[in-house]
Amino acid sequence: MAFTLKVNGAAHSADVDADTPLLWVLRDVLGMTGTKFGCGMALCGACTVHVDGTPLRSCITPIGSVGDRAVTTIEAIDTTSQGRAVQQAWLDLDVVQCGYCQSGQIMSAAALLKATPKPSDADIDAAMSGNVCRCGTYQRIRAAIHRAAGSLSENRR
């Protein structure tokens, strides 16, 4: 079945079954490999993308359910102010280690800051506990989210 998908502001077509997870369409059909495969069961968050601004686990999201909603991936998260602030905070605090989970971490963090501009530690726990990092960068992720929130609020002033 042919689908037209809006990804990062551009239309793409994919001829796949309707139950094909969005993750594999992005990675294997469209060649956008920034979104990662980690578990296939929405247990680790590595595959997180935004669909109409809401974070979704693309590994369990059938392409047939996406419709004409706008998909944003790590490749274009810098088009949002939250995405840019999160990326900069990640660089400022040297968050990454192996880096494999970080696309998903950044997508979750950007979505958190959009919904909750000044998140508490409890907000961060709630929004980020679905994203696994085996290198153990959590402490820096937490600090970087607070930093990104601070820079966004300064920019608003």
Added chain:
Amino acid sequence: MSESASVPRFDRREFLKVGAGVGGLVLSVAIPSLLRPASLSTAQQTSSFAPNAFIRIDRAGAVTLVMPMVEMGQGVYTALTMLIAEELEVDLEQVRLEHAPPSDALYGNSILHVQTTGLSSSVRAFWTPLRQAGAVARTLIVSAAAKKWGVDPGTCRSRRGVVYDAAATRHLRYGELVDAAAALPIPAPDSVALKQPKDFTLIGTPVKRLDSADKVNGKAQFGIDAKIPGMKFAAIAISPAFGGSVRSVNEAAARAVSGVRQVVRIEGAVAVVADHTGAAKKGLKAAAVEWDDGPNAAIGSGDILRQLQEQSTRSGAVARNQGDAKKALAGAVQRFDAVYQLPFLAHAAMEPMNCTVHLQKDRCDLWVGTQAPTLTQAVVAELTGLPKDAIKVNNHLLGGGFGRRLDADGTLLAVRIAQHVSGPVKVIWSREEDIQHDMYRPAYYDRLSAGLDASGKPVAWIHRVAGSSVLARYAPPLFKNGLDVDAVEAAAEPPYDFPNIYVDYVRVEPPGIPTAFWRGVGPVKNVFIVESLMDDLAAAAKQDPVVYRRSLLSHNPRALGVLNLATEKAGWGRPLPPRRGRGVSLQFAFGGYMAQVAEVEVARDGTVKVHRIVCAADCGIVVNPNTIAAQVEGGALFGLTAALYGAITLRGGRVEQSNFHDYRPMRMNEVPVVETHIVKSTEAPGGFGEAPCSCVAPAITNAIFAVTGKRIRTLPIDTSQLKS
């Protein structure tokens, strides 16, 4: 492992003298730039200055450094670059990095003798060679400038990629000097003077990672991200019981799935090849593979435990025998006997196992992230019958290694599938396959006895280590006289003054489950065991655990130093809220010293909450303090995760765990605050990627003992035993 055949076998000096042309040829097989776009053109490469296999400078002044070790999060691309840049006198902003092609001759790690990234050895092994490589290149460039100016090279100096004369009136950029420098004879690496540590401008400063930018925008290329024109995608099912075989496959049902091209049946596994992984997985499900479980069908964890219990009563290969421990034990005032049990562990790196293969008649191209590129090349050559130099290993960033990617089983499986596929094929393991067909940290069963004199001092220490030998399988020449030196590291040489100590090792190979290295290797179990028993002895001697340890460290100032620093920073002895306690651990491992203090709360229902971990490290000269802190934060969590949750169990020959719900990683809401304190040192660097991981478990369990009086001797921690 033999030397790689991928480069001509003339001697190293000869290779270096041939210079730029050959250097360009060798380096051209490296994959395109990690941090900057596209590799230099061939024309530029041949005109570049390449005084050794690590450094290439072109006429535009672009500095390319070839990384002999792999980046898997441990920060080694940044640290190794700093070593070269310190002596080469270039800015980190000027360099671009490349993954090295496989070559033990050019890129072998002097500690492991092969081009393998492991055992926290990269900085230790390359500390001198890479500084020498940088110094050789700088010496040649400075000589070239001095010759042009007709001055003594000793009067010139270089900084940030520019050479200046004595008065700093004349200067030349490195790029302007490459042709002249390439024409000069190359000095021997050990003939060039290296900087004194007091003159370092880069080493020891907190430098930001060089690989961050591409890791926050999705551009970083891991093995799983390889894009090869015409590539197909394969999903695999491996026999759930180790050593089992395929009984039946519904190939027609698999092929009926849209996008599926082929069903491949190989010994012990089935692969479905498709236009994308989604179709491959759907096809694999439709294939409804049935299995014959084979010879290990009846194996369960209980069988393996019984085997360990029985065989650990035999005497083993002696790792350490000082004084007369048996006699001292017999004469001790107090005797302490304990057994420690550790489970199999999976690695569960975030990037599941994968490999892309294009097998052709006369060559085999591999795109993979591996800790062992030359081993990978050798085993694929053996499997395919092709010569080694026909096996092209395009290494990538690793989405976590932790020891998993020291083994080439995933690559071999992919090549066996590719033998049936025309064109390139990317094989990606599901998380379930990744966890159920890992090669596991061995289970161990250690028996200890200690004796105290009337003052509480340990006069006898006897430790028998029993478990699988990874070393005997992985590096047979290093397994001598029945002794696995890795399995006893940190057990044979505890930091304490023990007058009578006896440590031996019994090799016990479990049936039906393969074993492998895991972050922290030997020390990750031995430090837990030694430090747990030390805590018991302190209690038996009715002494504070820190005071007790200090009394046995007067001969060991570096160990005493980290113990004092960690306990001071943690506020050891200060009051804590109810149900909270502190525990301490101390280790000498990977060539460095470390102490950790954990602050832990144990709830009435037994739930363990770790609030804070304070770590003090003396690992000699620190290359990048930023990386050290990151490794403490990450390594401590890796070890803590295993201590709290980690266990792989077998039932009916099959691994029972399958994904992150039953093989639990720590998550954001559970993590403690981790603090790092570094002891300034001028000693040679120690290894660091694994040290924090091996030090953490006993700090936690000793804190649990402080709260509850209950001693944990089996991991993972069984919280049901901690109810009060």
